Amino acid sequence: xxxxxxxxxxxxxxxxxxxxxxxxxxxxxxxxxxxxxxxxxxxxxxxxxxxxxxxxxxxxxxxxxxxxxxxxxxxxxxxxxxxxxxxxxxxxxxxxxxxxxxxxxxxxxxxx
Amino acid sequence: xxxxxxxxxxxxxxxxxxxxxxxxxxxxxxxxxxxxxxxxxxxxxxxxxxxxxxxxxxxxxxxxxxxxxxxxxxxxxxxxxxxxxxxxxxxxxxxxxxxxxxxxxxxxxxxxxxxxx
Numbered sequence: 001x002x003x004x005x006x007x008x009x010x011x012x013x014x015x016x017x018x019x020x021x022x023x024x025x026x027x028x029x030x031x032x033x034x035x036x037x038x039x040x041x042x043x044x045x046x047x048x049x050x051x052x053x054x055x056x057x058x059x060x061x062x063x064x065x066x067x068x069x070x071x072x073x074x075x076x077x078x079x080x081x082x083x084x085x086x087x088x089x090x091x092x093x094x095x096x097x098x099x100x101x102x103x104x105x106x107x108x109x110x111x112x
Numbered sequence: 113x114x115x116x117x118x119x120x121x122x123x124x125x126x127x128x129x130x131x132x133x134x135x136x137x138x139x140x141x142x143x144x145x146x147x148x149x150x151x152x153x154x155x156x157x158x159x160x161x162x163x164x165x166x167x168x169x170x171x172x173x174x175x176x177x178x179x180x181x182x183x184x185x186x187x188x189x190x191x192x193x194x195x196x197x198x199x200x201x202x203x204x205x206x207x208x209x210x211x212x213x214x215x216x217x218x219x220x221x222x223x224x225x226x227x228x229x
Contacts, residue, residue, distance in 0.1 A: 004154075032214045043116070043203050043220030044155070051215075089154070093214030098143070099168060100214050104154035 002027040006090060006103040014111055019077040021106045023090030026071065028101075030092035033066050033073050038087045038105060047088075048075075080110045114138070116221035118204050124227045125194055133189045133224045135204030143210025144187050145218060146179060150200040158202075161187065162210040194228045201225050 003026040013019045023033070031052050036044035050057040050066045050073070057064045063076040077084050087105040094101065117136040125131050137144050146158040157171040161181045172178070176194075181187040191198055205218040 030214060034214060034217065036218075041222070043205070043222050044218075045220070046217035049215070049217060091214065095213075097168070098162065098210050098212060098214070099157050099160055099171070100145070100218060101157065102147075102155040104152075 002094065002101070004028070004090060004092065004101055004103040006106045008104065008106075010107040010109055012109045012111060013080055015080060015082060017080055019080050019084070019108050019110070021075040021088055021108070023073040023075065023103055024071060025092060028071075028092055029068075029095055032092065033064075034091045034100070035062075035064055035073075035075050036089045036091060036102075038089060044089055044102075077108070080108075082110045082112050084108060085110045116204055116206055116219050118202075118221035118224050120224060121222065122225045122227075124229065126229055127196060128193055130190065130192045131194055131226065133191075133202050133204075133226070135187045135189070135206075135221060137185065137187070137204070137206030138219055139185075141206035141208055141219070142184065143207045143216075144181055145205040145207075146187070146189050147203045147205065148200045149203060149223070155203065158189070160210070191226075194226075196228050199226055199228045 005024045035047045038044040061078045065074045087107045089105040091100045091102045142163045144161045147155040160168040176192045179189045201223040203223045205220045207216045
């Protein structure tokens, strides 16, 4: 069956350090992978999209990698700040459809 | 500009009643999605509308769930004879064209928190 797996344990990290989150997928061959941020009581907000032929994508303090051999994406927040505390979700679509499937998300807590 | 708007933000209903949830997408967006998020769970796809094409209803959990999109804009998700397991946050999202294979970002509303007593 198809799965998108993210770490269920919250990541507690000191302010200023780099937070790294992992998204692993099974039985998908995505051409694109997306990351979203979700705050309590709000809908997810789009952060980054990476294509299968891109190894890495950056936006300000965020960096995403996409390894189609390992079937894995890594999401990095450098110089983390308390305002980065949120849940981060990865998302991708199955072959030939437009249904974005989401992982359960990984919570990040940045400690001042 | 206005984002995706959902109403009501909260809905409490009794088991067995019908509920209607509304979504107003971003103007000009042709694709509209409904997802459900239960406590501690990921987003569960429910239904997808793209322009005038037949909707992708493959995620609807039972025939008690239905959705329509009138005039290519506003959408209503209807749950008939609600059950306690229907309690969740119902999220609506829209995108510009409904890209293929996940190549387009989604804009989400803040959701409707549905509680079935």
